[in-house]
Amino acid sequence: MIRATLRLCLAALTGALMLAAPGARAAIDIQKVETPGGLTAWLVEDHTIPFTALEIRFRGGTALDSPEKAGATSLMTALLEEGAGEMDARAFARARDSLATTFRFDASTDAVRVSARFLTENREAALGLLRKSLTQPRFDAEAIERVRGQMMANLRSDANDPRSMADKAFEAAVFGDHPYAIPGDGTLDTVPNLARDDIVAAHRGALARDRIYIGAAGDITADELAALLDDLLGDLPETGTPLPGDADPAFSGETQVVDFDTPQSVAVFGQPGVAIDDPDFFAVYIVNRILGGGSFESRLMEELREKRGLTYGVGTYLADRDHAKLWMGSLASSNDTMAQAVRLVRSEWARLARDGVTEQELQDAKTYLTGAYPLRFDGNAPIARIIVGMQMQGLPIDYVRTRNDRIRAVTLEEVNRVAAERLDPEALSFTVVGQPEGMTAPAN
Amino acid sequence: MMRALALVAGMLAPAGAIAEGQVTDFPLDNGMQVVVIEDHRVPVVTHMVWYRTGAADEPQGRSGVAHYLEHLMFKGTETLEAGEFSATVARHGGRDNAFTSWDYTAYYQRVAADRLGLMMRMEADRMVNLRLAERDTVTERNVILEERNQRVENDPAALFREQKRAAQYLNHPYGIPIIGWRAEVESLDRDAALDFYRRHYAPNNAILVVAGDVTPQQVRRLAEKHYGAIPANPDLPPRTRPQEPPQLAERRVIMRDARVGTPHLSRAYLAPERDSGTQEKAAALALLANLLGGGQTSVLTEKLQFEDNLAVHTAAYYGGTSLDATSFDIVVVPAQDVSLTDAEAALDTALAEFLAEGIDPDALERIKFQARAELIYERDDTQKLAHRYGRALTQGLTIADVQAWPDILQSVTGDDIMAAAREVFDKRRAVTGFLDKKELTQ
Numbered sequence: 045m046i047r048a049t050l051r052l053c054l055a056a057l058t059g060a061l062m063l064a065a066p067g068a069r070a071a072i073d074i075q076k077v078e079t080p081g082g083l084t085a086w087l088v089e090d091h092t093i094p095f096t097a098l099e100i101r102f103r104g105g106t107a108l109d110s111p112e113k114a115g116a117t118s119l120m121t122a123l124l125e126e127g128a129g130e131m132d133a134r135a136f137a138r139a140r141d142s143l144a145t146t147f148r149f150d151a152s153t154d155a156v157r158v159s160a161r162f163l164t165e166n167r168e169a170a171l172g173l174l175r176k177s178l179t180q181p182r183f184d185a186e187a188i189e190r191v192r193g194q195m196m197a198n199l200r201s202d203a204n205d206p207r208s209m210a211d212k213a214f215e216a217a218v219f220g221d222h223p224y225a226i227p228g229d230g231t232l233d234t235v236p237n238l239a240r241d242d243i244v245a246a247h248r249g250a251l252a253r254d255r256i257y258i259g260a261a262g263d264i265t266a267d268e269l270a271a272l273l274d275d276l277l278g279d280l281p282e283t284g285t286p287l288p289g290d291a292d293p294a295f296s297g298e299t300q301v302v303d304f305d306t307p308q309s310v311a312v313f314g315q316p317g318v319a320i321d322d323p324d325f326f327a328v329y330i331v332n333r334i335l336g337g338g339s340f341e342s343r344l345m346e347e348l349r350e351k352r353g354l355t356y357g358v359g360t361y362l363a364d365r366d367h368a369k370l371w372m373g374s375l376a377s378s379n380d381t382m383a384q385a386v387r388l389v390r391s392e393w394a395r396l397a398r399d400g401v402t403e404q405e406l407q408d409a410k411t412y413l414t415g416a417y418p419l420r421f422d423g424n425a426p427i428a429r430i431i432v433g434m435q436m437q438g439l440p441i442d443y444v445r446t447r448n449d450r451i452r453a454v455t456l457e458e459v460n461r462v463a464a465e466r467l468d469p470e471a472l473s474f475t476v477v478g479q480p481e482g483m484t485a486p487a488n
Numbered sequence: 489m490m491r492a493l494a495l496v497a498g499m500l501a502p503a504g505a506i507a508e509g510q511v512t513d514f515p516l517d518n519g520m521q522v523v524v525i526e527d528h529r530v531p532v533v534t535h536m537v538w539y540r541t542g543a544a545d546e547p548q549g550r551s552g553v554a555h556y557l558e559h560l561m562f563k564g565t566e567t568l569e570a571g572e573f574s575a576t577v578a579r580h581g582g583r584d585n586a587f588t589s590w591d592y593t594a595y596y597q598r599v600a601a602d603r604l605g606l607m608m609r610m611e612a613d614r615m616v617n618l619r620l621a622e623r624d625t626v627t628e629r630n631v632i633l634e635e636r637n638q639r640v641e642n643d644p645a646a647l648f649r650e651q652k653r654a655a656q657y658l659n660h661p662y663g664i665p666i667i668g669w670r671a672e673v674e675s676l677d678r679d680a681a682l683d684f685y686r687r688h689y690a691p692n693n694a695i696l697v698v699a700g701d702v703t704p705q706q707v708r709r710l711a712e713k714h715y716g717a718i719p720a721n722p723d724l725p726p727r728t729r730p731q732e733p734p735q736l737a738e739r740r741v742i743m744r745d746a747r748v749g750t751p752h753l754s755r756a757y758l759a760p761e762r763d764s765g766t767q768e769k770a771a772a773l774a775l776l777a778n779l780l781g782g783g784q785t786s787v788l789t790e791k792l793q794f795e796d797n798l799a800v801h802t803a804a805y806y807g808g809t810s811l812d813a814t815s816f817d818i819v820v821v822p823a824q825d826v827s828l829t830d831a832e833a834a835l836d837t838a839l840a841e842f843l844a845e846g847i848d849p850d851a852l853e854r855i856k857f858q859a860r861a862e863l864i865y866e867r868d869d870t871q872k873l874a875h876r877y878g879r880a881l882t883q884g885l886t887i888a889d890v891q892a893w894p895d896i897l898q899s900v901t902g903d904d905i906m907a908a909a910r911e912v913f914d915k916r917r918a919v920t921g922f923l924d925k926k927e928l929t930q
Binding site: 090093094095097125133134138141144161190193194196197198201202203204205206305306307308310338340346349350351353354357376377378408411413414415416417418421422424425 | 529530531532562570571574575578579580581582583585598599600626627628629630631632633634635637638641642643746747748749750783784785790793794797800801821823824850854855857858860861862864865867868869870871
């Protein structure tokens with residue numbers, strides 16, 4: 045279990061400031077598997093190691109919650125492993141551990157995600173158990189209260205975590221009335237009021253056959269996978285809760301300061317992004333790599349970290365969400381240097397829009413992006429995740445083979461045109477949590 | 489993230505028994521040890537150099553210098569400009585980074601297999617040819633202070649772990665944070681970094697680990713060319729640290745911070761580490777951690793979360809791979825209306841019950857089966873295997889120890905585990921910590 049491993053007590057120190065961008069590629073052979081029951085899955089067969097990684101996504105996620113029921117989908121998802129069929133939570137966990145299979149359930153804003161891995165030697169039994177968790181969860185009162193307590197503990201912890209505070213304040217400011225403005229794990233006000241009926245409704249609404257995406261990789265054939273999927277998912281309802289419409293994110297261009305007594309301020313920033321099916325996508329993707337998407341090589345890292353020592357890390361990424369496309373970034377800097385750091389981000393943003401990039405920067409970005417691509421496909425588990433993500437993004441099955449050519453085809457003129465058109469220093473909006481000197485906090 | 493402190497969380501990490509022939513090792517003439525882990529599924533390699541030196545090898549008063557040097561290793565050599573190392577890796581489609589712990593410092597690149605020679609050339613170059621500009625060393629010190637802000641000063645739980653660890657070790661430098669105490673980090677400079685570099689960085693103090701689509705023959709040829717040319721350092725200092733005296737007094741650490749949203753308690757018992765040739769007790773402790781706090785079917789979860797609803801989270805860890813004495817850790821996050829004092833009493837009751845009741849044989853069999861299954865799953869992740877060998881070889885173990893570990897785990901009996909538990913669960917060697925909100929009653 046350990047859903048939401050409580051940040052405070054695990055020694056997990058990874059400050060995941062930088063997110064990778066979308067995509068996939070390499071010398072892998074993706075098969076399309078269509079089941080007799082009407083499901084579609086992508087499969088990469090590899091019989092080297094006797095196990096399979098299976099990734100299932102139900103489009104929708106926490107954005108299906110209404111404001112007053114915020115957290116329902118999250119709580120429901122956490123409860124899928126807390127008892128099913130004739131088994132209570134403890135019996136279910138023992139059965140799962142006895143098979144040495146792993147199921148991970150979690151809810152993002154756009155999807156309920158199920159990650160499973162199972163040994164070939166007991167595949168049937170493992171999938172039988174997974175099937176029960178998806179189709180016959182018990183939602184016992186005891187389990188609901190226990191998991192609710194965990195969610196509340198996490199929410200209280202997040203309420204004092206500057207990064208989490210910054211994310212929530214930024215999204216509330218940008219997304220207005222759209223469900224994206226609502227915290228996916230609910231709030232200290234909504235979670236206590238979620239009833240069992242709300243959880244049952246969230247289950248029925250989220251886990252439906254009209255929104256399933258499936259990726260599998262490992263020791264399984266197409267025929268075996270097809271049979272298994274019909275058995276696994278055949279009993280789910282045909283349709284679920286209607287998906288929300290597109291958001292209309294509002295970027296004021298302002299810097300919003302949230303007062304919080306801590307030595308280092310945390311900033312989250314963003315402006316409008318770009319869709320992966322936009323003809324300019326790859327040019328924008330390259331601009332992002334040069335601006336803030338590289339690890340040590342980006343302009344922002346050079347100006348803020350390498351030259352001035354203002355931060356341990358600054359990064360930007362294209363957030364391709366189902367109902368909003370954003371160009372996001374984040375950084376952390378001491379209270380006495382945050383104002384300078386924000387000014388530098390703004391000036392680099394404007395400089396790239398105005399002056400573009402050099403031919404050398406473009407070539408370096410291309411060789412990195414095309415060379416790094418095949419490194420992602422290094423195991424059954426990552427491959428299954430990548431191919432389910434490709435389906436959710438609507439990418440064609442041969443994308444892996446064409447993606448690098450599309451990057452190589454981008455010209456300096458295109459990159460500099462989109463830099464001027466798409467980088468929007470006027471819209472670039474910041475949320476800063478902390479007590480940054482020289483940046484005023486409005487009454488809050 | 490980058491140039492990062494290693495996670496030194498200890499969990500049940502069943503080691504190597506890998507498909508026949510997957511792991512090969514040999515020494516170079518200058519004493520550099522080489523480990524090759526083959527995985528030919530994709531044309532990619534991970535190239536790592538691990539030094540047998542870390543934060544626990546620092547001179548007194550210079551805490552953080554091992555990690556500071558790790559950052560500065562990216563600041564240029566006689567032939568590379570500052571930043572050019574990483575830029576070159578990126579230009580070849582690769583990623584690079586480094587990390588520091590108490591017992592080791594490691595540098596790695598992940599890149600297409602046909603670029604291995606270039607990676608070795610650059611890594612061998614900075615093993616001996618580091619050149620540091622004064623200005624870069626000052627800027628990078630500020631980067632590290634911001635890293636410390638981000639990881640520690642901004643997070644009361646991290647500050648609490650530092651304080652608690654300092655109380656755990658009476659004499660051993662494991663009580664000093666890897667990133668260093670803030671005031672000492674502020675006083676680090678170019679000379680301190682270069683002193684540490686000259687003292688510890690040499691081929692006979694390093695281990696090369698290459699994992700991926702390579703053969704041992706290819707690695708040997710390239711390693712002899714690039715690393716083999718560097719002479720051994722005959723003056724390498726012996727690796728002896730101040731050891732712990734008998735610990736006779738229970739310690740308590742109580743910290744309050746206004747930023748704490750969810751209070752928790754944790755206890756760490758000083759515990760023996762895995763030693764070469766004698767890993768049996770450590771194997772028993774690894775299984776004990778799993779039985780007590782390794783997930784939803786564990787003893788503490790059953791007793792504190794399912795039966796009594798006193799806690800929202802419980803966990804136990806044992807970090808067995810360590811050069812010197814390690815710790816066995818337990819964490820309890822109480823339910824909202826349960827005080828830390830009551831939660832501690834419940835923890836003590838649960839531990840006493842466990843010692844009286846003994847082990848459920850079904851639970852032990854489940855855990856052993858999961859450990860056997862892990863030998864299959866872990867073949868999917870050669871980077872993890874590379875880390876395991878690098879850690880083991882810098883922390884006093886041999887390749888034979890790593891490969892014996894899975895069988896040792898399987899041979900542990902319930903009696904072995906109970907004996908290890910009775911030995912380790914002695915509060916005189918433990919620190920119990922409360923991390924609470926600023927106002928004691930809410």
